[in-house]
Amino acid sequence: MNFKSSMIRCSRHLTSRNYMARRGWQRPSQLRFRTLATATTKPRAQFTSDCVKFEWPESNDKVQRTNLPNLWLRDNCRCNSCVNQDTMQRNFNTFDDIPIDVQPSRITEIQTGLEIEWSRDHHKSFYPWDFLEFYLYNSERDEEPIEIEYFGAQGPQDTQSDWPPSLKYDDFSTDETKSVGRLTDLIRRRGFAFVTEVPFDTAEPTQKLLEKIAFIRQTHYGGFYDFIPDLSLADTAYTNLALGAHTDTTYFTDPAGLQAFHLLSHHDPTSKNNPEKSLGGKSLLVDGFHAAKILKEEDSKSFAILTETNLPWHASGNKGITISPDKPYPVLELKPGTDKMHRVRWNNDDRGVLPLGKTSLTQWYDAARQWHRILKRESLEYWFQLEPGKVLIFDNWRVLHGRSAFTGVRRICGGYINRDDFISRWRNTNYPRDEILNRVIG
Template sequence: MSLKLDMLRCGQYVARRIAVPRRNWQSHHSQFRMLGTAAEKPQVSSSSGYLQFSFHNTVSTGNLKRTSLPNFWLRDNCRCSSCVHQDTAQRNFNTFEIPEDIRPSQVEANDKGVKVQWSGDAHESFYPWDFLDFYLRSDKRAPERVEAEYFGARGPQTSQGWPPSVKYGDFSANETETVGRLTDHIRRNGFAFITEVPIESAEPTEKLLEKIAFIRQTHYGGFYDFIPDLALADTAYTNIALGAHTDTTYFTDPAGLQAFHLLSHTDTTSKKDPGESLGGQSLLVDGFHAASILRKEDPKAFEVLSRVKLPWHASGNKGITISPDKPYPVLEVDESTGELHRVRWNNDDRGVVPFSNEHSPEEWYKAARKWNEILRRESIEYWFQLKPGNLLVFDNWRVLHGRSAFTGVRRICGGYINRDDFISRWRNTNYPRDEILKRIIG
């Protein structure tokens, strides 16, 4: 996700969401339909290790990056039924058995694309115009464009449809469409509620989460159902206040989604009126929004938090000392785009600040103090009271969570879901299959 992503209202239907990426692809296809006409299609010829494309129309060639494609690359990317297993979508041949000097023995272009018969084994490949045109104009496929909407204390800039939610009963009416809406809310807004979930047991909550993907097993177990009894050595199993943080900072691959469902909250010893709050308000902070503020107000602090790599750990339980494969910064930035990729922040699970060649510990503490100050701003903190029947699911790579202290006994259930599995489910309930394959395969 990007810190520069456009704004989009939440609560749109799947059909409208699908229309956004389809419009982008259709505009690309319409460019090439012009080339596919008898007058505008390029001439195709073989030339010293390459397939050469000669365009005559300057409109068509205006944004070309290349005019040829390598023979070996083309042969390796043949998509015929003998080269790609039609059930698994996996390559069905050994790339390195292809001769390095592979060349066409015959090339034939028509309105649909280019047919090539290769020398040696006389294998025949077909390349549609849209595939050829894309790689003549571009280096690689871009991921799906996500128009995220940052939120603060009062929700997003547009409060329509806030907070994002779907109903429990919608899953039985149309599971695929409802999972599509749910995952798209999380992708765009960072979180969503499922309302009207049964509370007689934790089983309906578990089954709901499994509609997204399998529940991740950790040293805490899988699906959790707990009260504040310190059964495991973690502050989550207490009733003390918790500041805004992300979970599983100590994993190489932190949990992608996290879910909480308050099944009950009672205090038989309380002398408060029955309608009075027992505490335990929940807190969400949009980490991408907070990081965008940090980048604007203190670019140096953003740089320090994105460059200094820290040790993280989980060592509270006997026999358990978990740490990631290498140190990671608080703000993980995509090196190719400069955009924020993931927030990793739990000061309680942070190790010793290292003496970096690039930035001193003093610089890190100064930057982290500024970051902490932004996270605690009233305008940033989104507070609400969890209620039985409302299942909260949020993006643990983007959204920080916390709570206020409480009295009595709260029974909470929920679980973690891997990021890759969440994104896969989101893709397959919001985009056509052929578009997904083009984007992830190339």
């Protein structure tokens, strides 16, 4: 047990940077790397019947705890036999194999970490210093930091950023991984992105493009779609009517993560003599996180009501199908334990009946009216014309979409992608695997 050596451990840090450099990537500016291990001097470790205690040679006021429980350590053994190296799954049954009062019989510090031999089965566990120090300094892993860039009618508040966020279809054939990384990162930070110069003779290139992110989600409307308006599908989205800014699939427990649109053609067979005539059908995006921030600043009570009041949502327009989430959900959801926005769920048409009793109805209707008014502010409405060749992909948990009424016949294709698949693809195209595993496993 010798703790004399003092060493800055930042190999993971270097690994990540080298990895990014090797791939020719620029780490997105908002994803500043957090050093997982902040200590510069190894602590001294000794065990008791309950825990392993750590002691630093000099005072260390940044540390959150000075001991780690024995059972927790044994359960989280990092050795190659306890963690299946193919699947990264736990390779033993905690509740059959590990006694609740499991105790070390010996602790050995080595350069790279701590070895613990356990008294009953003599299993030798290994814990890298990075792992131990992370949990001495923190209680849990955080998700990847994301710096949200709000947008409004005129684009981002920070005028340095390019507007609108977009990349070219050809980039995907040059370097698919890098382009998917850029695309998903743009959507993550800025809420949406366009992919331009996409072939539009058929819908197939659009479908292939979406499948580069992840598989397309099946719903009761189908999977990837390619349609002209047809009311038999029993949803207002399939008409020529104007649609206010809304979230799609509020009626799923897990609403669609991404949504994509590509206008393949738009013509009016009745106005051949006047090809310049506007056919309407402008598209609308509203940054729901931006709107929520404004609501909180202007009327924090209304913001709180919309985060606290759970409502029913439904899709009942097709015979034999009535979809509703696993439980009522509020309009605005926060990340647990924070005041950060997690998800917007807003479609007044799909909203069920507000429950009586728990909620002050007047307060909820007032709050929802405030929210609705903010969403309709000109300063927040980003209007643009969809056109053949330009695919729009947006974060349906953050950005609300709508359109103005149109005439003529539009052929639109698109689809949904699940949130978890989108985030996984974003992670895996923007971070090295060792860092991802640290974050998602712990």
